[in-house]
Amino acid sequence: MGWRWWGWVWGISVAQPVWTLSGYVRDKANREPLPGASVVVKERGTGTYTNAYGYYALRLPAGRYTVVAQFLGYRSETLQVVLQRDLKQDFSLEEEGVQVTAVEIVETYEQRRFSSAATSQNRLEVQRLKKLPALLGEVDVLRSLSLLPGVATAGDGSASFFVRGGSFDQNLVLLDEAVVYNPGHIGGIFSAFNADAVQEVQLYKGYMPPEYGGRLASALDVRLREGNSPRWQAAGGIGLISSRLNVEGPLWKDRAGLLLTGRRSYADLFLLLARDPELRQAALYFYDLTAKLNYRAGEKHRFYLSGYFGRDVFRTSFLDFNWGNATTTLRWNFIPSPRLFLNTIAYYSKYDYVFLVEQGNNRARFSSGIEDWAWRSDGEYFLSERLKLRFGAGVCRHTFLPGILEPTSDSSNVRPYRVPSLRGVEAAAYVQTGYKWGARWLVEGGLRWAGFGLWGPATLYTFTSEGQPQDTLVYGRGRFIRGWGGLEPRLSLRYALSDRWALKASSGRVQQFLHVATLSPVGLPTDIWWPTTLNVRRQDGYQVALALQGTPHWKGIGWDVSWELFYRWMLNVLDFRSGADIFLNPQLERDMVQGRGWAYGSEWMLQKLTGKLTGWISYTYSRSFRYIPAITPNPFPSYVDRPHQATLVLSYSLSSQWELGFTAIYGTGRPITLPVAKYVYDGQVVGVYNERNNRRMPDYHRADISLTWKPRPKEGRRWQSSWNLSVYNLYGRRNMWALRLRTDENNPNLQRAYNLYLFRWVPSVTYNFRF
Numbered sequence: 001m002g003w004r005w006w007g008w009v010w011g012i013s014v015a016q017p018v019w020t021l022s023g024y025v026r027d028k029a030n031r032e033p034l035p036g037a038s039v040v041v042k043e044r045g046t047g048t049y050t051n052a053y054g055y056y057a058l059r060l061p062a063g064r065y066t067v068v069a070q071f072l073g074y075r076s077e078t079l080q081v082v083l084q085r086d087l088k089q090d091f092s093l094e095e096e097g098v099q100v101t102a103v104e105i106v107e108t109y110e111q112r113r114f115s116s117a118a119t120s121q122n123r124l125e126v127q128r129l130k131k132l133p134a135l136l137g138e139v140d141v142l143r144s145l146s147l148l149p150g151v152a153t154a155g156d157g158s159a160s161f162f163v164r165g166g167s168f169d170q171n172l173v174l175l176d177e178a179v180v181y182n183p184g185h186i187g188g189i190f191s192a193f194n195a196d197a198v199q200e201v202q203l204y205k206g207y208m209p210p211e212y213g214g215r216l217a218s219a220l221d222v223r224l225r226e227g228n229s230p231r232w233q234a235a236g237g238i239g240l241i242s243s244r245l246n247v248e249g250p251l252w253k254d255r256a257g258l259l260l261t262g263r264r265s266y267a268d269l270f271l272l273l274a275r276d277p278e279l280r281q282a283a284l285y286f287y288d289l290t291a292k293l294n295y296r297a298g299e300k301h302r303f304y305l306s307g308y309f310g311r312d313v314f315r316t317s318f319l320d321f322n323w324g325n326a327t328t329t330l331r332w333n334f335i336p337s338p339r340l341f342l343n344t345i346a347y348y349s350k351y352d353y354v355f356l357v358e359q360g361n362n363r364a365r366f367s368s369g370i371e372d373w374a375w376r377s378d379g380e381y382f383l384s385e386r387l388k389l390r391f392g393a394g395v396c397r398h399t400f401l402p403g404i405l406e407p408t409s410d411s412s413n414v415r416p417y418r419v420p421s422l423r424g425v426e427a428a429a430y431v432q433t434g435y436k437w438g439a440r441w442l443v444e445g446g447l448r449w450a451g452f453g454l455w456g457p458a459t460l461y462t463f464t465s466e467g468q469p470q471d472t473l474v475y476g477r478g479r480f481i482r483g484w485g486g487l488e489p490r491l492s493l494r495y496a497l498s499d500r501w502a503l504k505a506s507s508g509r510v511q512q513f514l515h516v517a518t519l520s521p522v523g524l525p526t527d528i529w530w531p532t533t534l535n536v537r538r539q540d541g542y543q544v545a546l547a548l549q550g551t552p553h554w555k556g557i558g559w560d561v562s563w564e565l566f567y568r569w570m571l572n573v574l575d576f577r578s579g580a581d582i583f584l585n586p587q588l589e590r591d592m593v594q595g596r597g598w599a600y601g602s603e604w605m606l607q608k609l610t611g612k613l614t615g616w617i618s619y620t621y622s623r624s625f626r627y628i629p630a631i632t633p634n635p636f637p638s639y640v641d642r643p644h645q646a647t648l649v650l651s652y653s654l655s656s657q658w659e660l661g662f663t664a665i666y667g668t669g670r671p672i673t674l675p676v677a678k679y680v681y682d683g684q685v686v687g688v689y690n691e692r693n694n695r696r697m698p699d700y701h702r703a704d705i706s707l708t709w710k711p712r713p714k715e716g717r718r719w720q721s722s723w724n725l726s727v728y729n730l731y732g733r734r735n736m737w738a739l740r741l742r743t744d745e746n747n748p749n750l751q752r753a754y755n756l757y758l759f760r761w762v763p764s765v766t767y768n769f770r771f
Contacts, residue, residue: 017061017062018059018060018061018062019059019060019061019062019083019084019085019086019087020057020058020059020060020086020087020337020338020339020382021057021058021060021065021067021081021083021086021087021089021338022055022056022057022058022086022087022088022089022335022338022339022382023055023056023088023089023090023091024050024053024054024055024056024090024091025037025039025050025054025056025069025071025090025091025093026054026090026091026092026093026228027074027092027093027095028092028093028094028095029094029095029229030228030229030230030248031226031228031229031230031257032199032225032226032228033050033053033054033055033226033228034050034054034071034074034093035050035051035052035053035054035199035200035223036049036050036071036123036200037049037050037054037056037069037070037071037091037093038050038069038070038071039056039058039067039068039069039091040067040068040069040070041058041060041065041066041067042065042066042067042068043063043065043066044060044065046058046386048382048388051341051380052200052223053333053341053343055333055335055341057338057339057341057380057382058382059339059382059383059384060083061083062083062084063082063083064080064081064082064083065080065081065083066078066079066080067079067080067081067089069091069093070093071093073095073127074093074094074095075093075094075095076093077091077092077093079091086337086338088299088338116442116444116494117434117442117443117444117492117493117494117504117506118207118209118444118492118504118506119207119492119504119505119506119545119547119564120150120204120205120206120207120506120543120545120547120564120566121202121203121204121205122148122149122202122203122205123200123201123202123203124141124144124145124148124201124203126139126141126195126198126199126200126201128651129141129144129195130195130708130724130768132144132649132651132661132663132704132706133661133662133663133704133705133706133726133727133728138190138239138241138242139195140190140191140195141191141193141195141198141201141222142161142183142184142191142192142193143191145161145203145220146161146647146665147618147647147649147663147665148203148618148647149564149603149604149605149618149619149620149645149647150163150164150205150564150566150601150603150620150622151163151203151205152640152642152645152667154521154522154670155670155700155735155736155737156729156735156737156757156758156759160184160522160523162217162640163203163205163206163217163218164205164206164217164218164543164566164568164599164601164622164624165217165568165597165598165599165600165601165622165623165624165638165640165641166216166217166218166541166568166570166599166624166640167217167516167521167573167638167639167640168516168521168522168523169215169514169515169516169518169523169527170215170216170217170218170512170539170541171215171217171218171219171220172212172213172214172215172218172219172220173220173222174219174220174221174222175193175222175224175308175327176222176223176224176292176306176308176327176329176331177221177329177331177345177347177376178308178327178328178329178347178348178349178372178374179327179347179349179372179374179396180192180308180325180327180349180351181325181349181351181370181529182323182324182325182351182523182525182527183325184523185265185286185288185310185312186265186267186284186286186312190242190265190286192288192310192325193222194244194246194261194262194263194288194290196235196236196237196244196246196261197224197225197246197259197261197290197292198222198223198224198225199223199224199225199226200221200222200223201220201221201222201223202220202221202223203218203219203220203221204218204219204220204221205217205218206218206508206543206545206566206568207490207492207506207507207508207543207545208490208508208510209432209446209490210390210430210431210432210446210447210448210488210490211378211390211392211430211432211448213428213430213448213450213488213510213511214426214428214450214510214511214512214513214514215510215512216510216512216539216540216541216568216570217541224259224290224292224306225248225259225292226257226259226292226294226304227248227249227257227258227259227260227292227293227294228257228294229248229249229250229257230250230253231249231250232247232248232249232250233247233248233249233718233770233771234246234247234248234770234771235768235769235770235771236768236769237766237767237768237769238766238767239764239765239766239767240764240765240766241265241266241267241764242263242264242265242266242286243263243264243266244261244262244263244264245261245262245263246259246260246261246262247259247260247261248260251293252295254296255295255296256293256294256295256296257293257294258291258292258293258294259290259291259292259293260289260290260291261289261290261291262287262288262289262290263287263288264285264286264287265285265286265287266285267284267285268282268283268284268285278316278317281316281317282314282315282316282317283313283314283315284313284314284315285312285313286310286311286312286313287310287311288308288309288310288311289307289308289309289310290306290307290308291306291307292304292305292306292307293305293306299335300334300335300336301332301333301334301335302332302333303330303331303332303333304329304330304331304332304333305328305329305330305331306327306328306329306331307326307327307328307329308325308326308327308328309324309325309326310324310325310326311323311324312324312525318357318358318359319355319356319357319358320354320355320356320357320358321353321354321355321356321525322353322354323351323352323353323354323525324351324352324353325349325350325351326348326349326350326351327347327348327349327350328347328348329345329346329347330345330346330347331343331344331345332344332345338382339381339382339383340379340380340381340382341379341380341382342377342378342379343377343378343379344375344376344377344378345374345375345376345377346374346375347372347373347374348371348372348373348374349371349372349374350369350370350371350372351369351370351529352367352368352369352370352371352401353367353368353369353525353526354366354367355367356408358408361411361412361413362412362413362414363407363408363409363411363412363414364405364406364407364408364412364414365404365405365406365407365408366403366404366405366583366584367401367403367404368401368402368403368404368526368528369401370398370399370400370401370529371398371399371401372396372397372398372399373396373397374394374395374396374397375394375395375396376392376393376394376395377392377393377394378390378391378392379391379392386435386436387433387434387435388433388434389431389432389433390430390431390432390433390446391430391431391432392429392430393427393428393429393430394427394428394429395425395426395427395428396425396426396427397423397424397425398423398424398425398426398514398531399421399422399423400421400422400423400424400529400530400531401421402419402420402421402422402528402530402585402586402588403418403419403528403583403584403585404417404418404419405417405418405584417584419584419585419586419588420457420458420459420586422454422458422530422531422533423454423455423456423457423458424452424453424454424455424513424531424532425452425453425455426450426451426452426513426514427450427451427452427453427485428448428449428450428451429448429449430446430447430448430449431446431447432444432445432446432447432490433445433446439496440495440496441493441494441495441496442493442494442496443491443492443493443494444491444492444493444494445489445490445491445492446489446490446491447487447488447489447490448487448488448489448490449485449486449487449488450485450486450488450511450513451483451484451485451486452483452484452485452513452531452532452538453480453481453482453483453484454480454481454482454483454531454532454533454534455478455479455480455481456475456476456477456478456479456480456481457475457476457477457479458474458475458481459472459473459474459475459586460472460473460475460481460533460534460535461473461535461586461587461589461590462534462535463535463587463589463590467577467590467591468590469587469590473534481534482534484511484513484532484538485511486511487509488508488509488510488511489507489508489509490506490507490508490509491506491507491508492504492505492506492507493505493506500550500551500552500553501548501549501550501552502548502549502550503546503547503548504545504546504547504548504549505544505545505546505547506543506544506545506547507542507543507544507545508542508543509540509541509542510540510541510542510543511538511539511540511541512538512539512540512541513531513532513538513539514529514530514531514532515529515530515531515532515536515539515574515592516528516529516530516574517529517530517576517582517588517592518582519576519580519582521639521640522639526583528582528588530588530589530592533589535589535592536574536589536592536594537572537594538572539570539571539572539573539574540570540571540572541568541569541570541571542568542569542570543566543567543568544566544567544568545564545565545566545567546564546565546566547562547563547564547565548561548562548563548564549561549562549563550562557608557609557610557611558608558609558610559606559607559608559609560605560606560607560609560616561605561606561607562603562604562605563602563603563604563605564602564603564604565601565602566599566600566601566602566603567598567599567600568598568599568600569596569597569598569599570596570597570598570599571596572594572595572596573594573595573596573597573626573628574592574593574594575592575593575594575595575626575628575631576591576592576593577591577593577630577631578631578689593628593630593631594628595626595627595628595629595630595631596626596627596628597624597625597626597627597638598624598625599622599623599624599625599638600622600623601620601621601622601623602620602621602622603618603619603620603622604618604619604620605617605618606618612652612653612654613650613651613652613653614650614651615648615649615650615651616647616648616649617646617647617648617649618646618647619644619645619646620644620645620646621643621644622641622642622643622645623637623641623643624637624638624640624641625637625638625641626638626692631692632691632692634691636671636691636692636693636694637671637693638671638693639670639671639693640670641670641671641693642667642668642669642670643668644666644667644668645665645666645667645668646665646666646667647663647664647665647666648662648663648664648665649662649663650662650663656710656712657709657710657711657712658707658708658709658710659707659708659710660705660706660707660708661705661706661707661708661726662703662704662705662706663703663704664701664702664703664704665700665701665702665703666699666700666701667699667700667701668696668699668700669696669697669698669699669700669736670696670697670700671693671694671695671696671697672693672695672696672697672739673689673691673692673693673694673695674687674689674694674695674739674741674753675687675688675689675741676688676689676690676694678751687741687751697736697739698735698736698755700735700736701733701735702728702729702730702731702733702735703729703730703731704726704727704728704729704730705726705727705730706724706725706726706727707724707725707726708722708723708724708725709722709723710722718771719769719770719771720769720770720771721767721768721769721770722767722768722769723765723766723767723768724765724766724768725763725764725765726763726764726765726766727761727762727763727764728759728761728762728763728764729759729760729761729762730761732760732761733760734755734757734760735757735759736755736756736757737756737757737758738756739753739754739755739756740753740754740756741753741754742754
């Protein structure tokens with residue numbers, strides 16, 4: 001026994017010390033961090049990935065190692081390191097273009113996704129999107145989501161997206177970690193995000209890591225570039241509908257950098273050509289500004305300040321309507337030790353819209369919106385080569401502004417009126433880790449707690465079962481009214497069938513405390529955000545998924561294959577009674593009704609990752625239903641129930657100067673509600689309805705094509721440019737945007753249906769430049 005004890009003590013005393021290798025992986029040209037880059041230690045056959053800020057850490061025994069940093073589209077960098085203490089080692093990778101051979105690609109996003117236990121995730125590469133066809137030449141992050149399996153849009157003229165049977169308000173949209181409540185311009189025709197300012201777009205469908213929550217369907221995480229260019233440079237584009245410009249450069253060498261981007265549309269200039277004098281005086285345009293400042297205060301501290309301001313304007317002789325988002329994010333990255341990475345943010349977010357009406361003596365201003373102040377802190381602790389702990393907590397203060405009406409002149413006939421505002425505090429905390437058992441099993445799990453509290457001042461109402469007002473409840477400032485909360489477990493498993501194929505499974509719960517009052521299922525600028533209250537229950541969602549993923553190689557070509565089954569069910573989904581009035585209605589909750597929903601489906605995707613021809617083909621079968629007894633006694637298909645959807649995305653490199661892009665999309669027509677009978681009342685034809693969403697629009701399909709030409713660069717000249725020509729809706733399909741019923745002029749007892757469509761052939765040309 002004594003010898004065994006001394007042997008154990010001796011083993012501890014001579015055990016090889018373990019040290020931490022850490023640092024950043026960045027783009028060599030502009031110093032931008034590369035999130036998701038792999039760092040591999042050849043001698044041990046292990047490695048890790050950089051986090052969202054380009055940071056990595058590895059716990060290794062003392063020794064000499066060959067370390068390789070890799071990222072898709074970049075030349076890998078190999079360094080020899082001698083680890084005898086904690087060592088900081090940064091990597092700077094040089095871009096070599098997306099189109100590389102299978103031998104040259106060492107790591108791709110698809111391979112990283114394959115090696116983790118994660119399911120239901122997709123990433124959009126902004127550089128690839130810029131080479132694909134775009135409506136009116138405007139690269140659109142949100143519209144491009146419809147090219148992914150499991151994601152649908154409302155059709156032409158809407159950037160609202162729907163994920164796996166969820167509604168548009170069940171999507172969490174983040175811009176540099178701040179919530180964006182209306183991510184569209186011109187009623188949703190264009191995305192609110194300028195692609196020139198975007199570094200990475202990550203979509204989580206249904207199953208989300210524990211740091212995300214608050215929405216049932218998905219989380220869309222849009223990260224801005226950091227503006228770390230070692231020298232001042234500018235880039236931009238001039239198109240038929242809008243132009244953009246971005247400038248970035250160092251404010252203090254190796255210490256501080258700045259990124260500024262701006263975009264403005266000029267569709268209203270074409271109205272000057274209209275024959276109607278009213279149209280010539282109208283205005284319709286949008287603009288947005290994005291800025292980001294970064295500062296490095298030593299090796300352990302980095303500070304970032306980013307801001308976004310976007311606005312849309314529609315103006316006529318008697319109406320001025322404008323709406324938009326504003327966000328500000330202050331971020332602090334702190335590395336107290338090589339094994340611990342902390343990220344703390346404070347952000348402000350606001351969405352509002354304003355109507356100004358001037359017609360005779362009726363001069364008034366109507367406004368509504370939502371405002372957030374939030375704080376959050378996240379941490380990553382690198383325990384070992386195989387084990388990493390992630391944790392965090394945050395709190396957000398919401399102010400809901402349902403509506404304010406006020407006269408704009410002393411002579412106005414309009415009397416001031418205000419719907420009482422509401423206030424709430426949303427809080428969350430989470431922990432997540434993962435562990436690998438042997439060579440085949442990997443488990444990643446986490447636990448999130450989320451809660452919401454309603455605070456005064458507030459005026460609330462109670463209603464009878466028939467929806468009639470019963471009592472008025474008034475709460476003073478700072479009084480806690482009621483709280484809701486619960487645990488949200490998240491779990492994902494991976495079983496490696498081989499080094500190229502894996503089975504995965506995941507499950508999770510999400511709570512949603514914020515709701516949208518809207519008269520349109522596609523989302524409008526006039527939507528009103530509403531909190532969970534005594535009458536409106538929190539929404540609750542659950543999802544399970546099973547996936548088969550593979551990264552096979554065939555004839556030297558890299559492929560990515562995924563097939564996924566999912567089922568999700570939702571409690572307390574929100575809808576409105578027919579004829580509901582959402583504007584200036586203090587008793588809005590009497591028209592809100594809740595029920596349950598469910599969705600299920602299968603998603604299949606095949607990607608070609610290497611060679612001159614790259615792209616993917618995908619197919620989704622999905623069903624989505626709602627059961628809300630206050631609307632109809634039977635379950636009905638939801639607005640986003642589109643059983644079949646298929647996409648084809650191709651990019652072909654004709655040469656070093658020419659790039660051809662092609663996209664095609666097909667989807668089952670979305671449900672609509674049409675009358676089943678009619679009667680005449682007081683000379684007017686009135687429709688009779690029985691079931692919600694009892695008919696479907698015609699199927700949606702279109703094809704787009706683009707050609708990008710990049711002139712051969714001249715030696716020693718900084719100016720670089722490219723031309724993009726594209727045709728949206730190549731064969732002029734009249735895809736239905738809405739269906740209108742009109743009374744026949746010759747027979748007042750007869751109604752005819754008309755197809756209202758927005759776009760047929762839409763050619764565009766964009767000139768892009770950089771210097």
